[in-house]
Amino acid sequence: MNELHCSPLHNWLGIESAPLLIAGPCSVESEEQMMSTAREIAATKLASALRGGVWKPRTKPGTFEGIGLPALKWLKQAGRETSLPVITEVANALHVEEALEAGIDMLWIGARTTVNPFYVQEIADALKGVDIPVMVKNPIHPEVGLWAGALERINNAGIKKLTAIHRGFYAYQSHPFRNEPKWEVFFELRRLAPGLPIICDPSHIAGKRDLIREVCQSALDLGMDGLMIETHVTPEKALSDAEQQITPLVLKEIIQSLETRHELIDDERFIARLEELRSEIDVLDAELLEILKRRIEVVEKIGDVKEENQVTIFQMKRWFKVLNDRKKLARDLMLDKETVHELFQLIHKYSINVQIKVQNREKA
Ligand code: PEP
Numbered sequence: 001m002n003e004l005h006c007s008p009l010h011n012w013l014g015i016e017s018a019p020l021l022i023a024g025p026c027s028v029e030s031e032e033q034m035m036s037t038a039r040e041i042a043a044t045k046l047a048s049a050l051r052g053g054v055w056k057p058r059t060k061p062g063t064f065e066g067i068g069l070p071a072l073k074w075l076k077q078a079g080r081e082t083s084l085p086v087i088t089e090v091a092n093a094l095h096v097e098e099a100l101e102a103g104i105d106m107l108w109i110g111a112r113t114t115v116n117p118f119y120v121q122e123i124a125d126a127l128k129g130v131d132i133p134v135m136v137k138n139p140i141h142p143e144v145g146l147w148a149g150a151l152e153r154i155n156n157a158g159i160k161k162l163t164a165i166h167r168g169f170y171a172y173q174s175h176p177f178r179n180e181p182k183w184e185v186f187f188e189l190r191r192l193a194p195g196l197p198i199i200c201d202p203s204h205i206a207g208k209r210d211l212i213r214e215v216c217q218s219a220l221d222l223g224m225d226g227l228m229i230e231t232h233v234t235p236e237k238a239l240s241d242a243e244q245q246i247t248p249l250v251l252k253e254i255i256q257s258l259e260t261r262h263e264l265i266d267d268e269r270f271i272a273r274l275e276e277l278r279s280e281i282d283v284l285d286a287e288l289l290e291i292l293k294r295r296i297e298v299v300e301k302i303g304d305v306k307e308e309n310q311v312t313i314f315q316m317k318r319w320f321k322v323l324n325d326r327k328k329l330a331r332d333l334m335l336d337k338e339t340v341h342e343l344f345q346l347i348h349k350y351s352i353n354v355q356i357k358v359q360n361r362e363k364a
């Protein structure tokens with residue numbers, strides 16, 4: 001990825017320190033709903049910005065698709081009254097134009113837009129020469145390249161006040177979350193763009209009120225730079241995402257209950273103990289890799305035998321049996337079944353690739 005030229009959040013948001021908190025409803029539904037939600041959020045004195053969706057990308061047709069232009073006005077009015085900057089989602093050049101016209105302070109690009117470089121480029125072109133903070137949500141599926149590419153397109157348009165929002169990833173039968181956090185994708189974006197602020201959207205990850213606190217705590221523990229939380233005066237009556245929105249009062253309780261953990265502390269005993277445990281891990285990891293190496297050697301032999309006998313590499317029955325047996329073993333060992341499932345998917349993919357190589361070698 002090309003280096004991004006972006007400035008730290010507190011430089012342009014006027015916040016004293018991280019983490020940044022953005023709160024507000026999933027959708028701006030009426031003047032009254034937006035104003036009362038904004039007033040209650042402002043009263044907590046915890047939020048640095050107000051969110052509100054004006055054009056709603058909905059999976060199912062026939063559901064509430066946002067109010068459009070009048071909602072932009074109510075959002076801006078709520079910002080003025082509470083002295084908080086406001087942010088909304090844009091999905092095309094016309095949205096950008098209308099949001100800028102209405103004096104919206106910041107924009108975000110939604111997960112369903114980040115997946116498509118044509119849309120992102122259209123937005124980037126509409127933003128040329130404009131100095132406005134832009135936040136880019138991750139695409140729906142866990143492809144860091146698309147996320148990084150979208151950020152680069154916006155950055156290339158001259159936007160320096162750039163932030164990424166991690167909102168989790170669609171997964172078939174995701175449980176317990178609505179969208180799987182897959183924190184490793186966030187780690188990868190950090191590695192690719194170390195200076196880029198990255199905040200978390202626990203609402204869309206959790207999908208349910210009860211899980212929001214837990215996701216917030218994980219996000220902070222992992223060093224994310226802020227939170228965007230869907231907040232509504234009467235969440236159960238919300239026209240979109242009713243199950244995951246919380247009241248400003250609950251928002252306050254959650255934020256105040258979050259623990260700040262240190263990245264490291266300067267305590268000799270702690271550091272010594274951590275070093276000791278890490279050495280144990282290093283030895284175990286070396287053993288794991290030794291075993292993987294031995295497993296691959298056997299896989300190569302299997303590849304040879306299959307090739308000699310003209311047998312296909314992928315054997316569905318055997319694969320299902322391996323997966324089931326390993327998951328049973330995982331359960332007996334009190335290991336997480338789903339994680340072991342994913343681990344063996346990866347190991348199996350590796351084995352298949354090794355066998356393909358063996359076959360090609362023998363053909364050549
Ligand atoms: C939203 O923030 O309300 C929204 C639609 O988010 P996402 O693009 O993450 O689904």
Ligand code: MN
Nearest residue numbers: 026230240241
């Ligand atoms: Mn929402």
